[in-house]
Amino acid sequence: MYSSLPSQNPKSETSIQLYYFSLYLKMHCQTTGSWGSYMPTPRTNVGDPLERIERLASENAVVIFSISSCCMCHAIKRLFCGMGVNPTVYELDEDPRGKDMEKALIRLLGTSPPVPVVFIGGKLVGAMDRVMASHINGTLVPLLKQAGALWL
Numbered sequence: 368m369y370s371s372l373p374s375q376n377p378k379s380e381t382s383i384q385l386y387y388f389s390l391y392l393k394m395h396c397q398t399t400g401s402w403g404s405y406m407p408t409p410r411t412n413v414g415d416p417l418e419r420i421e422r423l424a425s426e427n428a429v430v431i432f433s434i435s436s437c438c439m440c441h442a443i444k445r446l447f448c449g450m451g452v453n454p455t456v457y458e459l460d461e462d463p464r465g466k467d468m469e470k471a472l473i474r475l476l477g478t479s480p481p482v483p484v485v486f487i488g489g490k491l492v493g494a495m496d497r498v499m500a501s502h503i504n505g506t507l508v509p510l511l512k513q514a515g516a517l518w519l
Contacts, residue, residue: 416464416471424486428516429454432472432484435461439495440483446502452516454485488514 414422424430429447433440435458447454459465459482472481476494485492487510492498501507511517 416467417475419464420468420471420475421489423457424491425489427455428452428488428514429511430486431456432468432482433458434482437480437482443483443485443495443498446498450508450511450517452511454516487511487516 420432429452431440431443431447431454433444433456444454444456457468459468462468469481472484473479475491476484478494481494483495483498485494485498492501492507492510498507501510508517
């Protein structure tokens with residue numbers, strides 16, 4: 368009876384598993400906010416994009432400016448989630464003024480691509496390289512504790 372079943376292709380099985388895992392993550396993040404909080408950015412038409420970034424960054428302990436399809440942004444979100452931190456995430460590609468904010472982040476950092484960008488306690492930590500360096504050299508956890516984002 369089972370001999371008539373075609374042999375499973377491990378490559379396609381892995382693809383299917385990845386597909387279902389990505390669906391799970393999307394559903395889980397939407398229902399439980401496991402990445403933290405996804406905040407729609409306020410829709411006011413006044414203000415410089417850089418001022419807006421500074422204001423949004425100062426409203427929560429950990430703020431990540433991200434693009435939803437960016438793998439580095441995903442990695443940063445996973446890092447904080449894995450540490451027990453719930454960052455506030457602003458997905459710039461889902462914001463009508465996200466392109467202006469991206470340009471402001473490029474000016475702020477002096478580099479491109481402008482995301483992910485992390486603020487802790489309202490202070491700029493930086494892009495992926497700075498966050499990972501802080502994590503590796505042991506200075507990230509004290510920053511998170513000082514901002515009230517981590518209680519270990």
